Amino acid sequence: MxxxxxxxxxxxxxxxxxxxxxxxxxxxxxxxxxxxxxxxxxxxxxxxxxxxxxxxxxxxxxxxxxxxxxxxxxxxxxxxxxxxxxxxxxxxxxxxxxxxxxxxxxxxxxxxxxxxxxxxxxxxxxxxxxxxxxxxxxxxxxxxxxxxxxxxxxxxxxxxxxxxxxxxxxQQSKSISDKNLFHLTLRDADAWAYYNFKTSETKVLAGSKLTPQDGTISFQPKQFNELTKNGIIKNNIFKKDYTFSSSSTAAKTILKRSASGPFSWKNKEGKSIKDLAK
Structure with missing residues (x-):
């Protein structure tokens, strides 16, 4: 080289x-x-x-x-x-x-x-x-x-x-098991993420779309504003992959409201993180 x-x-x-x-x-x-x-x-x-x-x-x-x-x-x-x-x-x-x-x-x-x-x-x-x-x-x-x-x-x-x-x-990212890939579609969002069952970290993938709806009263926009300022989120779309500390933190940012990540994220069979963690 x-x-x-x-x-x-x-x-x-x-x-x-x-x-x-x-x-x-x-x-x-x-x-x-x-x-x-x-x-x-x-x-x-x-x-x-x-x-x-x-x-x-x-x-x-x-x-x-x-x-x-x-x-x-x-x-x-x-x-x-x-x-x-x-x-x-x-x-x-x-x-x-x-x-x-x-x-x-x-x-x-x-x-x-x-x-x-x-x-x-x-x-x-x-x-x-x-x-x-x-x-x-x-x-x-x-x-x-x-x-x-x-x-x-x-x-x-x-x-x-x-x-x-x-x-x-x-190439390694393609080998991640499908059971680690989850979809979030509530409130007209369209987001995909890899979930780590050991650490709870949730990697939201570039191209994922946040809800187009306004945030609810319970929405705390601090992290959303920070990600927008840093160019991670633009026009309600993730421009880069971003790893959240938990599935709930990711879900709250995407849905602009309080949310339970383990129940909100579903895999292609419709099973939630909570279902697969049992």
Missing amino acids: TPFTIKTFFPSGDPSGFRISEITNDSLQAFYIPKEDVKKIVESRLELTWNGVYTLFSNPSNGNNAYIGEAENVGNRLKQHLKEDTWEIAIIFIINNREHQLSKADIKHLEHLMYTEANKINNMNLINANTPHNSFVSESRVYDLKHIFKNIDILLRSFGYPLFNKTSNF
């Missing part, structure tokens, strides 16, 4: 939102874009009208899905995906150098390579309807594109999406 530096720019000033990352002295740029910001960002960035490849990711509660694509106007293609409900985060890759743009053959070759490697590693569930077709590129260009792929892998891992890396801790 060779040491390297990644530079990340946050144009909106929000550390949990849109960002642009690049490895120092390399022209590959990665645009990390939350779904709700796609239209605004795509329409304001000239670079996103260029050729590129992209990945779409769901949160773990929706099955750790991933989609790999390519387009000659990658931003416009991303807007076409907005009607789909299978993803929350898009990451676009382009070469930010007018004289060395990726060609159509390049992005088709990269898409095929990314899909093949992701399918081999099987860290996430690929939801592409078809296997991407490979295109012909010269022998020397194959090695150029392998280098670009290596940096795509590095940048994805820096964002927390090890799509091509078998040794990642991400």
Whole structure:
């Protein structure tokens, strides 16, 4: 492994939102874009009208899905995906150098390579309807594109999406027993969490939605306000995984009222934490 530096720019000033990352002295740029910001960002960035490849990711509660694509106007293609409900985060890759743009053959070759490697590693569930077709590129260009792929892998891992890396801790999270995964749907909430039966810690997963309803008189908003201030919760959605000390603390924050976590959280069979703890 060779040491390297990644530079990340946050144009909106929000550390949990849109960002642009690049490895120092390399022209590959990665645009990390939350779904709700796609239209605004795509329409304001000239670079996103260029050729590129992209990945779409769901949160773990929706099955750790991933989609790999390519387009000659990658931003416009991303807007076409907005009607789909299978993803929350898009990451676009382009070469930010007018004289060395990726060609159509390049992005088709990269898409095929990314899909093949992701399918081999099987860290996430690929939801592409078809296997991407490979295109012909010269022998020397194959090695150029392998280098670009290596940096795509590095940048994805820096964002927390090890799509091509078998040794990642991400693979370990997939092995957690289903009995540890619980769902909370009271008051129109839609939240998923892993519960630790030994410590009572409750890890709420990114993408989980809080109740859209106002808090009740019993709601103590201190922790909610703190999580909102730190960018963990934005627009009533968890933008990152967050571990609460107990299932009840998690439930109270999500439901904005007093709640008993052991009774409120249910697994896919409809059994509560309390039922399974007996």
